[in-house]
Every structure is written in structure tokens, then in C-alpha cells.
Amino acid sequence: MSLNKLPPLKDLVVEKDCSLKDTLKIIEKGGQRIAFVVNNQRLINVITDGDIRRALLKKFTLNTNISKIIEKKRFKYLNVNASLESIEKEMGTNLTHLPLVNNQNKLVDYAINFKLNKIPVSEPQFLGNETLYLNDCINSGWISSGGKYVKLFEKSFSKFVKSKYTLSVTSGTTALHLALASLGIKKDDEVILPNLTFISPVNAAIYLGAKPVLVDIDENNLCIDPKKIEKAITKKTRAVVLVYLYGHGCDVDKIKKITKKYNLILVEDCAEGMGTYFKNRHVGNFGDASTFSFFGNKTITTGEGGMVCFKKKKHYEIAKKLRDHGMNSKKRYWHDHIGYNYRMTNIQAAVGLAQMERLEFFIKQKKIMAKKYRFYLNKNKQIFFSKNFSKTESSYWLYYIKLKKKISHARDAIINILLKKGIEVRNCFYPIHLMNPYKKYHSKKNNLEKSIKLSQSIIALPSSVNLGDKEIKNICANLNSVLRKFDL
Numbered sequence: 001m002s003l004n005k006l007p008p009l010k011d012l013v014v015e016k017d018c019s020l021k022d023t024l025k026i027i028e029k030g031g032q033r034i035a036f037v038v039n040n041q042r043l044i045n046v047i048t049d050g051d052i053r054r055a056l057l058k059k060f061t062l063n064t065n066i067s068k069i070i071e072k073k074r075f076k077y078l079n080v081n082a083s084l085e086s087i088e089k090e091m092g093t094n095l096t097h098l099p100l101v102n103n104q105n106k107l108v109d110y111a112i113n114f115k116l117n118k119i120p121v122s123e124p125q126f127l128g129n130e131t132l133y134l135n136d137c138i139n140s141g142w143i144s145s146g147g148k149y150v151k152l153f154e155k156s157f158s159k160f161v162k163s164k165y166t167l168s169v170t171s172g173t174t175a176l177h178l179a180l181a182s183l184g185i186k187k188d189d190e191v192i193l194p195n196l197t198f199i200s201p202v203n204a205a206i207y208l209g210a211k212p213v214l215v216d217i218d219e220n221n222l223c224i225d226p227k228k229i230e231k232a233i234t235k236k237t238r239a240v241v242l243v244y245l246y247g248h249g250c251d252v253d254k255i256k257k258i259t260k261k262y263n264l265i266l267v268e269d270c271a272e273g274m275g276t277y278f279k280n281r282h283v284g285n286f287g288d289a290s291t292f293s294f295f296g297n298k299t300i301t302t303g304e305g306g307m308v309c310f311k312k313k314k315h316y317e318i319a320k321k322l323r324d325h326g327m328n329s330k331k332r333y334w335h336d337h338i339g340y341n342y343r344m345t346n347i348q349a350a351v352g353l354a355q356m357e358r359l360e361f362f363i364k365q366k367k368i369m370a371k372k373y374r375f376y377l378n379k380n381k382q383i384f385f386s387k388n389f390s391k392t393e394s395s396y397w398l399y400y401i402k403l404k405k406k407i408s409h410a411r412d413a414i415i416n417i418l419l420k421k422g423i424e425v426r427n428c429f430y431p432i433h434l435m436n437p438y439k440k441y442h443s444k445k446n447n448l449e450k451s452i453k454l455s456q457s458i459i460a461l462p463s464s465v466n467l468g469d470k471e472i473k474n475i476c477a478n479l480n481s482v483l484r485k486f487d488l
């Protein structure tokens with residue numbers, strides 16, 4: 001939760017001579033189960049709904065004045081200029097709200113559990129029908145993979161992405177595994193993958209005994225570089241996985257031309273690409289299969305969850321069976337394949353359906369966010385911006401900046417300063433070939449310098465749909481001021 005969703009201070013304030021009844025009304029309206037008690041704006045105490053409940057169970061009535069029940073109550077508060085560290089220390093793990101006063105002891109702000117005070121890199125928004133549909137699952141008893149929401153979610157997703165054969169699964173990672181398995185990737189096949197990505201597509205190939213072949217990326221759009229793909233093809237190459245990193249599109253035609261020429265499978269990893277378009281078509285429609293993730297930080301979320309889409313019905317049918325333990329759909333407990341349990345639950349799908357209902361809004365918000373970042377950082381000469389590339393439309397899943405060469409050595413220091421200020425920025429993924437389990441997949445003939453360079457120079461900025469103008473302006477002001485410190 002970020003600050004812009006919290007009630008304004010005035011909604012949490014009660015005067016010291018208020019009755020318990022009126023205080024309860026204020027607490028109810030504020031929605032925080034707490035109110036700050038003041039006398040002429042000066043902080044006197046805090047009162048919770050629990051305090052009132054306990055008072056009513058004793059001798060007090062709804063007409064009792066609250067000053068009677070908080071007389072001896074101890075409470076915590078701090079000066080508004082206190083550092084985030086001291087606020088965190090004062091609140092510990094138990095305190096949810098801490099009033100903040102000025103030098104005259106006047107209540108001027110409040111901190112809510114330190115963690116919540118951060119601007120997170122990405123957070124979900126559940127302001128639609130999520131609770132309604134979830135309650136329906138619980139009340140109906142359909143909590144596993146049976147129940148109406150799985151079908152409804154898949155249908156709604158199919159309609160949006162315009163993919164006919166769509167299966168919900170347990171995560172973006174299992175979607176990739178299922179996609180490659182259903183398309184027949186097997187031991188010793190070579191699968192070409194970008195060297196700068198979240199690790200899942202590389203692992204999915206390894207799960208099947210295939211060999212990942214790590215290829216460099218295009219520094220403009222962060223997707224796999226088509227020129228490098230062609231150089232990496234051997235007799236054993238069976239597939240190419242294209243990852244739309246941070247939601248950026250690329251020239252998919254160029255990649256398709258190569259996969260067609262060499263008769264290779266194309267899988268699109270669209271985990272970060274909900275709302276990404278190439279030539280006005282949503283990504284996930286260009287390959288033999290495509291995969292999506294609904295992890296908590298994704299554009300829509302089901303907690304954990306994913307989707308896999310296929311071009312051909314036959315691959316969809318195989319995946320459907322593999323998803324359900326390889327079981328024959330007409331003969332229960334008869335297994336035609338060694339499958340997996342990758343089924344999404346009705347509970348996850350219920351959340352997914354409610355999120356789909358608000359997807360257009362989420363995508364729109366991300367685009368507004370990207371424009372605002374551009375606007376507030378525009379004068380900064382030390383960075384490059386993420387932007388759309390020819391024929392593509394980015395989903396801006398995570399908005400990133402790229403530090404120019406002369407300042408990129410300071411990337412981690414810049415990140416640390418912003419983190420201390422409560423702004424959760426992130427470094428980019430690491431080049432895969434540098435990490436121990438994957439070193440063996442690096443072939444010297446594939447130059448990977450762009451992924452190394454980019455990995456070191458990128459900073460991903462907070463990108464939640466909840467971000468308001470005030471917060472983006474604040475993030476940019478902090479970023480600009482930190483960058484100025486490193487201006488050589």
C-alpha cells in the first residue's frame with residue numbers, strides 16, 4: 001500500500017472531549033481502526049477501536065467522554081523531522097500507526113507501518129470485484145481447480161490477447177515449462193534465449209534436458225537481438241524464446257523471419273508484456289506458444305499464476321493433459337503421459353477475472369506513469385529513457401532509466417541512496433552467463449557485451465498503477481538530486 005491510498009490526517013483526528021460514539025464514527029470512516037486525539041491541534045493520545053470495545057465491556061457507555069478512557073494510556077509519537085530509520089525503530093513490528101508532531105507538539109502527519117511508507121517498486125491494486133468473487137469461491141466450496149472462475153478467466157484472457165487456445169497454470173515459470181514440453185522440446189535440443197532476462201525461461205529449457213544457448217540483446221529495446229540469433233543457430237537448434245523485457249516490444253517480424261527460415265519453434269515470454277503491442281497486435285500472438293505471469297508484481301495478478309497460449313489446437317490439447325498429471329480426460333486415473341500438476345485454482349482465477357475487468361485501466365495508468373517520468377526527468381542529461389520503438393507499443397510494466405556511461409559506475413550507490421529514502425528502485429537482472437549454474441552455457445562465439453553493459457546501467461523505478469502525480473514528482477525530484485551528486 002502506498003501513501004496516496006491512506007486517508008488524509010484530518011479524517012483520523014478526534015477532539016479530546018468527543019464521546020465514544022462519535023469517536024467510533026470517526027474511526028469507522030477513517031478505516032484504520034485508530035484515531036489521534038488532539039486538543040487545539042496538540043497531540044494528546046491515540047485511541048483504537050479495541051480501546052473503545054474494552055471500555056464498553058467495563059463501566060463506560062457510548063456517551064462517555066474519551067478523555068476518561070485514555071487518561072493513563074501510554075502511546076508513542078515522534079517529531080515529523082525524524083529519519084525513516086528512527087521511525088522504523090520506534091514502530092517496531094507491533095505498532096501500525098505513529099503520529100508525527102511539529103516542534104509545538106501539533107499533530108502534522110502520521111507514519112503507517114514503515115514498510116507501507118515506502119514507495120514500492122510495484123504493488124497490486126484490488127479495487128474491483130476481487131473480494132466479491134473470492135467470497136463466492138469460499139461460499140460455494142469451489143476452491144481447487146474446479147469451479148466457474150477458471151473457465152471465465154481463461155475466456156476473458158483469450159478475448160483480450162486474441163489467442164484462441166489458452167490455459168491457465170500455476171505460474172509464468174510453469175507456463176514456460178509446459179509450453180516447451182508440449183511443443184516437443186527434449187533432451188539435447190538447443191534453445192536460444194536472451195542473456196538478460198528473469199531466469200525462468202532458461203530454467204524451463206534446462207528442466208527438459210535441453211541446452212540453453214545464451215544470446216545477446218538489442219540495447220535499444222532489451223529484447224533478444226535477431227542478428228545474434230542467426231549466428232547462434234546450429235543443427236541442434238529447435239527453438240527461440242523471445243522475452244519482452246520490462247514490457248518492451250521489438251521487431252517480431254525480423255525474429256519470425258529467422259525462425260521460419262530455419263524451421264524453429266518460437267515461444268514468446270510475455271510475463272512482463274501484458275499490454276505490449278507489435279503492429280497493433282497484442283504480443284503472445286506471434287509464436288507457436290506464448291506465456292504470461294500473474295505474480296504479485298505483474299500488470300494483473302492472481303498471487304502466483306500464469307497463462308500459456310498456443311497457436312495450434314494439438315499443442316493446446318497436449319498441454320491441457322500435461323497440466324493435469326498427463327491424465328486421460330475420459331478415463332480418470334489413467335495416465336497417458338508423465339505430467340505435472342500445473343492447474344490454477346478457482347480462487348486464483350476469481351482474482352484473475354476481477355483483475356481482467358480492470359486491465360485496460362491498469363495499462364492506461366502505466367502509460368500515464370511513463371509520460372510523467374519522461375516529463376519530470378526530461379532535463380536530466382545523465383540518463384536515457386525507456387521509450388516505444390518502431391511499430392511497437394510498450395506496456396511499461398517497469399519503467400526504467402539507463403545511466404549514461406560516465407555515471408554508470410555509481411549505479412549501486414544511487415540505488416542505495418534512493419532505497420534509504422524509502423523509494424524502492426531495483427537493479428536490472430544479471431547477465432545469465434555470469435552466474436555459477438549457467439556459466440557452462442556460455443559459448444565464446446556468442447558475444448554478450450550488451451547484456452553486461454545494460455545490466456550495469458539500468459535502474460528500474462517504482463511502477464505501480466497506484467502511483468499518483470505527487471509520488472512520481474517526488475521520486476523524480478529525489479532521483480534528479482541524487483544524480484546531481486554524481487555529476488562529474
Ligand SMILES: Cc1ncc(COP(=O)(O)O)c(C=O)c1O
Pocket residue numbers: 170171172173174197198200201243269271272292293294295304305306
Ligand atoms: C520475463 C519473465 N519470465 C518469466 C517469469 C516467471 O513468472 P512466475 O514468477 O510467475 O513464475 C517472470 C517473472 O517474474 C518474468 O519476469
